[in-house]
Amino acid sequence: MSEALQILQKYWKHDSFRSLQNEIIDSVLSGQDTFALMPTGGGKSVCFQIPAMMNEGICLVISPLVALMKDQVANLQKRNIKAIALTGGIRSDEMIDLLDNCQFGNYKFLYLSPERLQSDWILERIKNLPINLITIDEAHCVSQWGHDFRPAYLKISNLKTYFPKVPFLALTATATPKVKIDIINELGLHEPQIFEKSFARKNIAYMVFEVEDKLFRIEQILRKNLQSSIIYVRNRKSCLETSSQLNSLGFKSTYYHGGLSSKEKDKNMQSWMQDQVQVIVATNAFGMGIDKADVKTVIHIQLPENLENYYQEAGRSGRNGEKAFAVLLTSPSDIRQVESQFINILPDKKFLNEIFVKLCNFFQIAYGEGIDEKFSFNLNQFCLKYKFPVLRTYNAMQFLDRQGVITLSQEFSEKISLQFIIPSKEVMRYMSLNPNDEEIVLAILRTYPGIYDMETAFNQPFIAKKSNHTENQVQAVLQKLKEKDIIEYHAKNNDASLIFNEIREDERTISRVSKYLENQNQLKKEKLKSVLHYIGEQNVCKSKLILNYFGEKTNDDCGICSYCIAKKSAKTDIDKLSKKIIALLKTEELNSREIENRTKNTSNEVIFAIQQLLETESIIVNSNNKYTLKR
Numbered sequence: 001m002s003e004a005l006q007i008l009q010k011y012w013k014h015d016s017f018r019s020l021q022n023e024i025i026d027s028v029l030s031g032q033d034t035f036a037l038m039p040t041g042g043g044k045s046v047c048f049q050i051p052a053m054m055n056e057g058i059c060l061v062i063s064p065l066v067a068l069m070k071d072q073v074a075n076l077q078k079r080n081i082k083a084i085a086l087t088g089g090i091r092s093d094e095m096i097d098l099l100d101n102c103q104f105g106n107y108k109f110l111y112l113s114p115e116r117l118q119s120d121w122i123l124e125r126i127k128n129l130p131i132n133l134i135t136i137d138e139a140h141c142v143s144q145w146g147h148d149f150r151p152a153y154l155k156i157s158n159l160k161t162y163f164p165k166v167p168f169l170a171l172t173a174t175a176t177p178k179v180k181i182d183i184i185n186e187l188g189l190h191e192p193q194i195f196e197k198s199f200a201r202k203n204i205a206y207m208v209f210e211v212e213d214k215l216f217r218i219e220q221i222l223r224k225n226l227q228s229s230i231i232y233v234r235n236r237k238s239c240l241e242t243s244s245q246l247n248s249l250g251f252k253s254t255y256y257h258g259g260l261s262s263k264e265k266d267k268n269m270q271s272w273m274q275d276q277v278q279v280i281v282a283t284n285a286f287g288m289g290i291d292k293a294d295v296k297t298v299i300h301i302q303l304p305e306n307l308e309n310y311y312q313e314a315g316r317s318g319r320n321g322e323k324a325f326a327v328l329l330t331s332p333s334d335i336r337q338v339e340s341q342f343i344n345i346l347p348d349k350k351f352l353n354e355i356f357v358k359l360c361n362f363f364q365i366a367y368g369e370g371i372d373e374k375f376s377f378n379l380n381q382f383c384l385k386y387k388f389p390v391l392r393t394y395n396a397m398q399f400l401d402r403q404g405v406i407t408l409s410q411e412f413s414e415k416i417s418l419q420f421i422i423p424s425k426e427v428m429r430y431m432s433l434n435p436n437d438e439e440i441v442l443a444i445l446r447t448y449p450g451i452y453d454m455e456t457a458f459n460q461p462f463i464a465k466k467s468n469h470t471e472n473q474v475q476a477v478l479q480k481l482k483e484k485d486i487i488e489y490h491a492k493n494n495d496a497s498l499i500f501n502e503i504r505e506d507e508r509t510i511s512r513v514s515k516y517l518e519n520q521n522q523l524k525k526e527k528l529k530s531v532l533h534y535i536g537e538q539n540v541c542k543s544k545l546i547l548n549y550f551g552e553k554t555n556d557d558c559g560i561c562s563y564c565i566a567k568k569s570a571k572t573d574i575d576k577l578s579k580k581i582i583a584l585l586k587t588e589e590l591n592s593r594e595i596e597n598r599t600k601n602t603s604n605e606v607i608f609a610i611q612q613l614l615e616t617e618s619i620i621v622n623s624n625n626k627y628t629l630k631r
């Protein structure tokens with residue numbers, strides 16, 4: 001047995017490699033630069049994790065998303081493999097410790113974002129590490145033609161100078177042919193070995209239906225397929241709505257979106273993973289780390305932004321190889337609304353600039369300051385304050401995030417702030433009258449000396465510990481104080497955190513990044529056009545449309561998509577009609593109008609059936625211009 005396979009079995013508990021994994025591992029082990037395109041579910045991470053385990057030294061993994069890094073690091077640690085991620089929000093001194101750990105602590109994996117690599121001092125330390133492999137995950141981010149372009153990826157190729165002998169492995173789950181060429185060139189891969197796994201998912205039936213009543217159609221689908229299902233929606237609001245509609249129809253469903261606390265996310269996801277509920281209604285925040293093999297249906301009830309995302313989300317169905325359905329429900333109004341939904345919310349340079357300046361003002365960041373500061377952020381509050389449209393603002397911030405100007409992460413936190421609004425003398429009086437509350441109140445006053453003067457962020461677990469009470473007891477006292485108008489008390493919900501990665505330099509920052517903006521907007525429009533083509537094209541197999549989009553040529557129809565099914569049933573209809581016509585012509589000769597009247601079919605159908613019968617010489621036209629059976 002090969003060493004790679006032994007490691008797979010020991011740490012991953014899989015019996016054998018999936019297709020291409022072994023080949024990719026061999027290529028990396030031979031020291032060659034390698035490009036691997038593996039659609040979702042193909043088992044990408046094993047391809048770099050195993051060779052890194054087999055060699056001395058540490059594997060550098062460059063990844064664009066904090067959540068993705070955390071997920072992978074947690075997975076490795078679960079398997080007793082030493083890995084760390086340098087994510088945002090870590091202070092520089094901690095970072096130095098972590099990097100020292102990497103050098104002397106036998107770590108096997110170091111994850112970091114491409115932006116981190118741009119810090120000289122981080123790079124200096126990385127240069128000293130015994131790097132055995134450089135993995136670039138989500139490599140399509142390097143391409144301006146990809147849907148997730150991040151300029152910081154363009155700098156990765158610099159690592160070649162410092163590590164000329166270390167192989168690069170570029171991984172992506174989605175790349176059109178144009179993007180693939182970009183990846184190889186921009187990352188500076190040297191004569192790379194190229195591996196591409198087909199995008200074909202033979203057990204998934206792609207279905208597109210235009211319907212008036214989407215809920216009714218969902219109900220039909222779910223009643224017919226009682227197994228696990230994901231319903232993708234665009235926003236948090238329709239997440240809740242759809243889930244409660246389904247529950248009132250008697251289905252068991254839960255929901256998942258970025259605004260939930262991690263506890264709720266976990267709870268909802270677990271109840272779906274363990275089949276306590278059939279359906280999870282989710283936004284595109286749902287996806288990472290889901291490994292549920294028996295998902296029967298993935299239903300989209302709003303148009304996806306691009307086919308890359310659609311393919312990934314739809315591809316969560318049928319991992320067990322059994323037949324599954326990827327259904328996209330559209331209504332005529334969806335297509336009409338597309339303009340306002342997608343095009344009008346693309347930010348332009350002026351808007352981008354406005355957002356950036358206001359963000360800095362919002363957090364009181366002065367010109368020339370702001371680097372590495374982390375804030376809790378509530379998008380709605382921000383938009384409300386400056387009267388910005390929410391979605392366009394969100395897009396602008398996403399753009400700034402991808403450009404590395406800020407890091408926006410979807411983290412939910414509930415922060416409490418409070419202020420005493422009566423003089424301290426009266427607070428003392430309250431304590432003497434309510435001796436049971438004294439310890440808690442004192443703990444608060446001692447911890448937050450400014451609490452009489454201003455609203456102060458409040459750490460409930462800390463106060464509970466300090467006063468030797470439970471959090472519930474602290475909560476109860478706060479409630480009482482509030483009712484008696486002794487304190488003012490706010491629970492603030494923040495649904496994201498925001499880090500400024502650079503010092504504030506308004507014009508310079510914005511003009512540096514905005515050169516990419518127009519290109520990105522244009523690309524988004526084109527991607528959307530491809531989605532509209534996918535749903536609108538009535539004469540091509542849906543599976544074929546997807547494969548063609550990703551640059552795969554195929555001549556065969558899949559036989560199970562909505563187009564293929566419709567074609568088949570149209571054919572059976574015509575076959576039935578032909579039989580009917582033959583039966584009629586057995587007793588008399590008829591012209592096409594008469595046949596139409598007898599069969600009640602449309603004239604097109606009748607003409608089509610007659611043509612077929614004439615071609616196969618089952619019937620002939622006689623001298624009276626009527627049809628009769630060929631004797």
Ligand SMILES: [Zn+2]
Nearest residue numbers: 541558561564
């Ligand atoms: Zn098909």
